Amino acid sequence: MTRADSPVYSGLFPVAPTPFTENGDLDLEGQKRVLDCMIDQGVDGICILANYSEQFLLSDKERDTLVDLCLSHVAGRKPVMVTCSHFSTRIAEERARYATERGASLLMLMPPYHGMGLRADEAGMLQHFDRVAEAAKIPIMVQDAPLSGVTLTVPFLARLARAVPLVSYFKIEVPFAAAKLRSLIEAGGESIIGPFDGEEAITMMADLDAGATGTMSSALLPDLLRDVIDNQKARRRADAAAAYARVLPLINFENRQCGLRAAKSVMAEGKVIKCEAVRHPLEQIHPDTRAGLIELAQEANPLALHWGR
Numbered sequence: 254m255t256r257a258d259s260p261v262y263s264g265l266f267p268v269a270p271t272p273f274t275e276n277g278d279l280d281l282e283g284q285k286r287v288l289d290c291m292i293d294q295g296v297d298g299i300c301i302l303a304n305y306s307e308q309f310l311l312s313d314k315e316r317d318t319l320v321d322l323c324l325s326h327v328a329g330r331k332p333v334m335v336t337c338s339h340f341s342t343r344i345a346e347e348r349a350r351y352a353t354e355r356g357a358s359l360l361m362l363m364p365p366y367h368g369m370g371l372r373a374d375e376a377g378m379l380q381h382f383d384r385v386a387e388a389a390k391i392p393i394m395v396q397d398a399p400l401s402g403v404t405l406t407v408p409f410l411a412r413l414a415r416a417v418p419l420v421s422y423f424k425i426e427v428p429f430a431a432a433k434l435r436s437l438i439e440a441g442g443e444s445i446i447g448p449f450d451g452e453e454a455i456t457m458m459a460d461l462d463a464g465a466t467g468t469m470s471s472a473l474l475p476d477l478l479r480d481v482i483d484n485q486k487a488r489r490r491a492d493a494a495a496a497y498a499r500v501l502p503l504i505n506f507e508n509r510q511c512g513l514r515a516a517k518s519v520m521a522e523g524k525v526i527k528c529e530a531v532r533h534p535l536e537q538i539h540p541d542t543r544a545g546l547i548e549l550a551q552e553a554n555p556l557a558l559h560w561g562r
Contacts, residue, residue: 259419273528274528290472300361333356336361361396462490473557476555519555523560
């Protein structure tokens with residue numbers, strides 16, 4: 254597939270959480286319910302095996318199980334993006350090839366890193382993305398997140414997009430994301446097909462103003478972000494801003510107090526999943542924090558809060 258052959262993806266591409274049973278095993282039936290709920294939320298696509306999916310706590314066998322299950326269960330109802338990040342280019346290639354063979358529409362990759370001390374230089378990063386693109390032959394989203402500790406400059410990202418045409422989507426979730434998105438769109442021109450924001454959409458309004466065409470929130474409230482992105486696309490900015498203001502307290506609480514636990518807690522409250530546990534060594538959500546989250550969620554009333562009732 255070339256850039257010209259590929260559909261253009263935009264809009265709401267939230268991250269699917271990975272539900273576990275009380276003993277910490279994968280809850281595969283719960284995973285299917287998560288996906289069905291997300292489709293009912295009106296998403297434009299679904300991302301699996303991201304950091305908010307607890308991908309760093311999954312075995313390789315579990316990853317394959319989830320890729321198989323998610324792609325077969327979604328069954329083309331929505332495009333699915335599979336995160337394939339790894340420090341090893343060879344392993345990232347293998348993950349990418351596996352996801353493509355099972356029907357993934359896009360891949361997401363962080364730059365190669367391992368802790369604070371092992372990182373590739375720009376030449377190594379370009380080769381890494383090029384080899385994964387060659388293995389997968391579907392579009393790739395670069396995840397530019399502080400977690401990696403890798404600085405991805407705008408000139409490098411624009412050069413990467415021109416050098417590796419399938420690398421045409423960019424999830425920008427660093428401080429001052431709007432400024433970086435604006436600069437990237439200007440520097441990369443037609444090579445930047447999908448400028449997205451992330452970080453639970455906490456900077457979504459500013460990022461849309463800067464030219465972002467999509468957002469990667471959690472699965473907590475994408476249905477409530479629909480009005481934001483649709484009104485902005487239709488150039489009804491005042492309506493978009495009003496819709497965003499209504500949900501911002503919940504987004505802020507998720508981002509600053511809960512992290513990846515929030516979507517699981519709301520989905521458990523709404524009977525989407527049976528268990529909201531995260532895997533050790535992550536700490537479970539504090540009861541008081543959970544109470545504050547549910548209070549805000551009840552006021553905003555996302556679909557996940559009552560989907561399974």
